[in-house]
Amino acid sequence: MSATLRLDALTKSFDGRANAVDAVSLTVEPGECLAILGPSGSGKSSVLRAIAGLDSPTSGRILVDGTDVAGVAPERRGMAMVFQRPLLFPHLSVLDNVAFAATVAGTPRGEAREDARQFLALVQLEGFGSRPVTALSGGQEQRVALARALAARPRVLLLDEPFSALDPELRADMHELLGQLRERLKPTVVMVTHDRDEAAIVADRVALLRTGRLLQHDTVERLYTRPASLDVARLMGGRIEVAGVVREGVHRSPLGSIEAPAGESWPEGESVLVVRHEAVHLASPPVPAPQGMTGVTAVVTARHARGPRAAIELAVGSATLAAEVPASRPLTIGQEVAAHIPRSACTVVTPVPG
Numbered sequence: 001m002s003a004t005l006r007l008d009a010l011t012k013s014f015d016g017r018a019n020a021v022d023a024v025s026l027t028v029e030p031g032e033c034l035a036i037l038g039p040s041g042s043g044k045s046s047v048l049r050a051i052a053g054l055d056s057p058t059s060g061r062i063l064v065d066g067t068d069v070a071g072v073a074p075e076r077r078g079m080a081m082v083f084q085r086p087l088l089f090p091h092l093s094v095l096d097n098v099a100f101a102a103t104v105a106g107t108p109r110g111e112a113r114e115d116a117r118q119f120l121a122l123v124q125l126e127g128f129g130s131r132p133v134t135a136l137s138g139g140q141e142q143r144v145a146l147a148r149a150l151a152a153r154p155r156v157l158l159l160d161e162p163f164s165a166l167d168p169e170l171r172a173d174m175h176e177l178l179g180q181l182r183e184r185l186k187p188t189v190v191m192v193t194h195d196r197d198e199a200a201i202v203a204d205r206v207a208l209l210r211t212g213r214l215l216q217h218d219t220v221e222r223l224y225t226r227p228a229s230l231d232v233a234r235l236m237g238g239r240i241e242v243a244g245v246v247r248e249g250v251h252r253s254p255l256g257s258i259e260a261p262a263g264e265s266w267p268e269g270e271s272v273l274v275v276r277h278e279a280v281h282l283a284s285p286p287v288p289a290p291q292g293m294t295g296v297t298a299v300v301t302a303r304h305a306r307g308p309r310a311a312i313e314l315a316v317g318s319a320t321l322a323a324e325v326p327a328s329r330p331l332t333i334g335q336e337v338a339a340h341i342p343r344s345a346c347t348v349v350t351p352v353p354g
């Protein structure tokens with residue numbers, strides 16, 4: 001139930017306007033879960049619709065296990081899609097919704113229903129088969145939609161923001177369920193989301209899009225800690241950007257001299273040092289930085305409540321830093337602290353913003 005999916009310079013423009021999807025190339029390995037992440041209008045759904053065959057690409061190719069699927073009807077591509085709204089048939093029972101595709105394809109009704117029962121059990125809706133779908137909660141409806149998609153035994157499962165209409169607790173349940181289904185069935189999954197946290201929870205790798213372009217295709221961890229550009233760092237919620245210059249592998253800026261992490265080399269010249277605010281430690285009263293960290297004296301300039309955490313902004317000369325601390329930590333505006341920046345968490349991107 002899995003396949004290699006390859007996009008080769010996939011491009012889509014609507015009515016001759018600027019490309020909604022612009023030469024996107026990437027490979028999703030069998031059994032892998034790829035999240036397509038990006039802000040509104042970045043082309044996420046357009047990529048998914050093209051893969052599904054609901055829209056045809058303007059140019060480029062979509063290959064499943066090496067075979068170009070151009071001209072292959074959506075229902076013959078070996079794919080199944082789950083949308084933000086479950087789109088269940090209201091006149092059919094839960095079981096018959098899940099059994100629908102098999103029944104239409106000519107599988108004897110009893111057999112299709114037995115199969116559907118197994119998929120309902122997989123999504124933890126055992127015993128719900130005879131209920132009308134109109135009697136389900138939002139989360140249950142989405143489970144039925146997932147069961148229906150999986151019952152088609154797709155080689156590639158396509159998910160278009162399937163959990164975004166659910167409340168946070170249900171969404172967390174669905175993330176767990178998706179993890180279990182992946183373990184059991186190992187489908188290749190492509191999921192559209194605009195939520196970084198969701199991508200981090202469900203996906204092995206992420207394709208980050210902006211204005212139709214693939215900015216970076218990487219693990220979530222690397223998107224956060226090794227962004228390929230300032231755009232990526234910002235889209236991933238990065239808050240520290242310190243302009244400076246790299247000479248002989250060392251970034252010099254108001255933060256002082258920061259050496260590239262072991263095993264990495266930084267390009268010479270002007271560049272912006274980026275580091276995740278989560279990695280910055282604040283010591284008050286100030287103490288020297290432990291080995292492997294750069295220590296700077298910083299002044300707290302702002303504090304924002306973030307539930308159990310507090311977001312702290314700091315000034316270091318003309319540069320600004322950010323950090324996160326437990327909300328209970330009594331750091332006040334104007335207070336002097338030592339900011340410790342792990343060298344391993346630092347990276348540089350070019351060019352310097354204009």
Ligand SMILES: Nc1ncnc2c1ncn2[C@@H]1O[C@H](COP(=O)(O)OP(=O)(O)OP(=O)(O)O)[C@@H](O)[C@H]1O
Nearest residue numbers: 014015020038039040041042043044045046047194
């Ligand atoms: N059927 C269409 N006709 C014309 N333009 C379209 C069509 N579908 C999408 N677009 C345009 O293509 C671009 C990408 O849209 P798309 O829906 O793929 O983005 P998205 O990242 O999925 O956005 P969102 O997160 O808001 O759903 C947008 O500028 C959108 O207006």
